[in-house]
Amino acid sequence: MPTSGSPGTAWPISQYVLKVHSRCDLACDHCYVYEHADQSWRGRPMVMDTRTVTAAAERIAEHAAQHRLRRVSVVLHGGEPLLLGPERMRQVLTVLRQRIAPVSRLDLRMQSNGVRLSEAYCDLFAEYDVQVGVSLDGDRAANDRHRRFANGASSHPQVLRGIELLRRPAYHRLFAGILCTVDLDNDPIAVYEALRAVRPPRLDLLLPHATWADPPYRPPGRATPYADWLLAVHGRWTADGRPMPIRLFDSLHATAAGGHSGSEWVGLDPADLVVIETDGTWEQVDSLKTAYDGAAATGLSVFTHTVDEVSRLPEIAVRQTGLAGLAAQCRACPVVTQCGGGLYAHRYRDGGGFDNPSAYCADLKELIVSLSARGGIEPASVTTPVDQNGTDLPDGLLDRIAAGRTDPGDVRFLAESQLAITRAMLVEVADGTPATGRTGWDALTWLDREAPDAVEVTLRHPYVRVWAVDALRQLGTDDAVADTHLSCVAAAAAVRARATVELDVPMRSGVLHLPSLGAVTVPEPVTGPAVLTLEPGSWRIRHAAGTTQVTFDGDLDATVPQVTGGRWQANRRLAFGGTTILFEDLDPHRDCHDWKAAGRLDASTLARWAEVLASAWLSIETDLPHQAAALRTGLRAVVPLVDDPAGTLRSSTARQAFASVGVALADAPATAMMIAHEFQHSVLGAVLDLCDLFTPSPALRLTVGWRADPRPVEGVLQGTYAHLAITEMWRQRASQESPGSLPRQRHEQYRTWTATAAESLLDCGALTPAGDRFVRRLAEALTP
Amino acid sequence: MIENQQVSMTERLSELRRRPLGEIPVARAVDVTRTVLRHREDAEGGVEVARFGSVA
Numbered sequence: 054m055p056t057s058g059s060p061g062t063a064w065p066i067s068q069y070v071l072k073v074h075s076r077c078d079l080a081c082d083h084c085y086v087y088e089h090a091d092q093s094w095r096g097r098p099m100v101m102d103t104r105t106v107t108a109a110a111e112r113i114a115e116h117a118a119q120h121r122l123r124r125v126s127v128v129l130h131g132g133e134p135l136l137l138g139p140e141r142m143r144q145v146l147t148v149l150r151q152r153i154a155p156v157s158r159l160d161l162r163m164q165s166n167g168v169r170l171s172e173a174y175c176d177l178f179a180e181y182d183v184q185v186g187v188s189l190d191g192d193r194a195a196n197d198r199h200r201r202f203a204n205g206a207s208s209h210p211q212v213l214r215g216i217e218l219l220r221r222p223a224y225h226r227l228f229a230g231i232l233c234t235v236d237l238d239n240d241p242i243a244v245y246e247a248l249r250a251v252r253p254p255r256l257d258l259l260l261p262h263a264t265w266a267d268p269p270y271r272p273p274g275r276a277t278p279y280a281d282w283l284l285a286v287h288g289r290w291t292a293d294g295r296p297m298p299i300r301l302f303d304s305l306h307a308t309a310a311g312g313h314s315g316s317e318w319v320g321l322d323p324a325d326l327v328v329i330e331t332d333g334t335w336e337q338v339d340s341l342k343t344a345y346d347g348a349a350a351t352g353l354s355v356f357t358h359t360v361d362e363v364s365r366l367p368e369i370a371v372r373q374t375g376l377a378g379l380a381a382q383c384r385a386c387p388v389v390t391q392c393g394g395g396l397y398a399h400r401y402r403d404g405g406g407f408d409n410p411s412a413y414c415a416d417l418k419e420l421i422v423s424l425s426a427r428g429g430i431e432p433a434s435v436t437t438p439v440d441q442n443g444t445d446l447p448d449g450l451l452d453r454i455a456a457g458r459t460d461p462g463d464v465r466f467l468a469e470s471q472l473a474i475t476r477a478m479l480v481e482v483a484d485g486t487p488a489t490g491r492t493g494w495d496a497l498t499w500l501d502r503e504a505p506d507a508v509e510v511t512l513r514h515p516y517v518r519v520w521a522v523d524a525l526r527q528l529g530t531d532d533a534v535a536d537t538h539l540s541c542v543a544a545a546a547a548v549r550a551r552a553t554v555e556l557d558v559p560m561r562s563g564v565l566h567l568p569s570l571g572a573v574t575v576p577e578p579v580t581g582p583a584v585l586t587l588e589p590g591s592w593r594i595r596h597a598a599g600t601t602q603v604t605f606d607g608d609l610d611a612t613v614p615q616v617t618g619g620r621w622q623a624n625r626r627l628a629f630g631g632t633t634i635l636f637e638d639l640d641p642h643r644d645c646h647d648w649k650a651a652g653r654l655d656a657s658t659l660a661r662w663a664e665v666l667a668s669a670w671l672s673i674e675t676d677l678p679h680q681a682a683a684l685r686t687g688l689r690a691v692v693p694l695v696d697d698p699a700g701t702l703r704s705s706t707a708r709q710a711f712a713s714v715g716v717a718l719a720d721a722p723a724t725a726m727m728i729a730h731e732f733q734h735s736v737l738g739a740v741l742d743l744c745d746l747f748t749p750s751p752a753l754r755l756t757v758g759w760r761a762d763p764r765p766v767e768g769v770l771q772g773t774y775a776h777l778a779i780t781e782m783w784r785q786r787a788s789q790e791s792p793g794s795l796p797r798q799r800h801e802q803y804r805t806w807t808a809t810a811a812e813s814l815l816d817c818g819a820l821t822p823a824g825d826r827f828v829r830r831l832a833e834a835l836t837p
Numbered sequence: 838m839i840e841n842q843q844v845s846m847t848e849r850l851s852e853l854r855r856r857p858l859g860e861i862p863v864a865r866a867v868d869v870t871r872t873v874l875r876h877r878e879d880a881e882g883g884v885e886v887a888r889f890g891s892v893a
Contacts, residue, residue, distance in 0.1 A: 310875075439846060439872060469850075469851075470847070472854060474850065476858060480858065480861045497858060499859075743846050
């Protein structure tokens with residue numbers, strides 16, 4: 054059944070703001086922490102001590118494990134987190150990584166004023182992989198309007214110095230972006246130009262915090278000055294070709310197309326975020342401090358209360374309910390799916406709480422309507438319409454796949470489609486690559502004419518598309534760089550074709566990767582351009598640390614090359630179903646799964662994997678007889694994942710890596726289940742590339758038996774389809790067992806879950822005609 | 838090269854598969870990639886969705 058959620062539900066919380074220092078070295082007069090209604094900072098410890106950090110990390114890890122959260126984001130915040138000093142910061146990061154990373158992918162971030170950024174800090178953040186966002190309000194005049202030291206001095210030069218550090222090649226990947234608070238007295242174009250000049254990978258433009266009790270400043274006679282200010286920026290940004298993402302505009306774009314906002318400022322996405330203060334108290338989102346004293350308080354502490362207890366609080370729960378959690382006036386508004394009522398804190402009114410539109414209601418509406426009118430928000434239909442009836446697919450394919458009767462021909466059709474999509478992505482990436490970086494593309498197009506089979510094998514590597522999607526996201530932004538990985542793809546194809554070419558290639562930390570083949574590691578960890586000269590049976594790599602020579606006889610897949618000035622690590626293949634599949638523990642783009650990818654495995658662990666995969670195939674053949682042949686035909690790679698320390702099973706499908714599954718080491722029967730489960734996701738993902746089975750409905754959530762939290766439609770569709778295969782496998786295993794046995798219980802459990810979820814999907818109103826047909830076939834298949 | 842915008846996704850992909858890489862019009866490639874990525878980024882198993890109101 055569709056649900057809007059209810060208080061009492063333990064919602065999964067994936068984002069945590071850790072107030073590691075409660076003081077700041079600036080005295081910005083617009084700061085919501087110190088200058089607004091809530092003054093609770095005065096009674097807090099200055100610093101979050103190690104005991105509190107540890108307790109917080111354990112609560113987060115406990116919650117992540119209970120809810121099987123695949124990703125957790127922790128934002129170090131303040132005050133000013135850099136006031137901790139590098140040593141204390143290291144202690145905090147160590148505790149967080151040690152406690153949380155084993156159970157969930159930990160996304161560490163920090164929001165800073167940037168004043169104290171140093172090489173020591175940046176080295177530390179590089180070591181612990183911490184993304185750093187910096188607050189900057191524009192040029193010096195704009196920034197000095199509020200962001201000053203207590204003595205009134207400008208902070209602008211120090212902040213720019215910090216940003217310059219983050220822009221160095223060694224630290225560039227740490228730079229998350231810039232956060233700018235809008236001020237009507239600042240010229241919007243001057244602010245935009247100043248921020249663009251520092252080339253942030255992302256820009257956030259935030260409205261100054263205000264409520265109905267303390268309304269936004271508006272010059273006399275101007276009804277929507279904030280909309281006007283933002284529209285001016287949007288106009289210049291659009292004219293410039295959108296050289297960097299601006300989250301507010303991107304969110305409005307996404308919601309206009311029926312997608313998610315990805316932001317708590319607009320749209321109807323759930324706000325699964327809580328704050329931990331320096332004393333270990335749990336708080337709601339800290340922007341509430343602008344509403345009234347104590348507005349963010351929960352009365353709960355990390356020392357005494359779990360995250361589940363926090364997430365059950367009605368004030369947290371209501372933030373997860375999308376449209377249902379908005380005021381009646383908002384629910385009736387024509388732009389509500391884009392606006393979403395604005396930031397929760399901005400809805401506050403004395404005596405009326407938060408059940409109101411935003412204090413910026415007029416501005417938000419004007420912004421959304423004007424962007425639509427000027428074409429600034431493009432609907433999704435700019436692309437060619439996608440099949441919603443399934444009529445463009447080969448006869449019977451949708452029905453067979455839906456019923457769990459996917460055959461090898463169906464998988465081959467999907468694989469060909471995926472290959473074509475990868476080719477399209479390469480064309481777009483190459484088109485956006487500066488001419489100086491196109492030697493790889495020139496070689497690849499030549500090889501595609503002269504040795505198409507070699508190119509085809511290379512492009513079928515699942516993680517070529519993963520890289521291409523990343524590269525596409527960078528295209529057209531100031532942050533884009535010539536993507537030389539295209540040369541690595543070309544080099545791999547050239548090796549397969551035994552061609553003679555010379556390519557400019559990237560060497561990263563002393564490693565040159567050739568997708569689908571392996572990697573050359575040189576003795577020095579050099580990062581930078583190298584020149585790769587390929588001839589049949591011989592390569593020469595000239596790099597910053599010297600020259601590396603690789604020679605081999607015949608087929609590289611079947612020989613061990615001789616390497617001078619380095620070593621060769623070949624891609625591994627393991628037996629599976631009478632053939633071999635790629636066991637990918639090397640490619641740098643494989644680490645895109647929900648769980649962290651394991652590093653290169655030692656020989657004994659590899660041998661265990663070989664045994665497990667060989668046995669897992671036998672289990673699949675026995676327990677999934679109708680689809681075993683399709684799985685053997687389609688599965689291209691297994692990526693080993695880092696084990697769960699508690700021994701919980703782990704598996705994952707990466708959206709862009711067709712027919713590759715991530716799995717943590719387990720026994721053969723469990724591995725068989727995980728592979729079958731993930732392969733279902735992969736097949737359905739490929740179908741969704743070709744055919745719409747549902748219409749995007751960001752606010753819609755459905756309850757399912759296998760998870761506590763309501764899920765979006767695609768998640769339920771994916772889960773239901775994966776469980777169709779698991780139900781079948783348990784049915785086969787149960788057929789030889791007595792009533793009441795574990796396999797019989799499991800079969801009944803999965804069958805019930807899957808059937809109930811299919812009913813929810815059929816009732817939810819979001820399925821297309823093809824989706825309705827797909828789910829009906831699926832449901833029918835549950836009763837063989 | 839098929840130019841009719843009403844051709845199916847399957848047909849467009851078939852054409853991309855047959856055509857040499859260097860002869861695929863960029864506009865056709867862009868159309869396919871945007872179609873494929875149309876509403877998938879936030880889906881289950883997709884990329885990060887940062888909901889917090891800061892760049893961090």
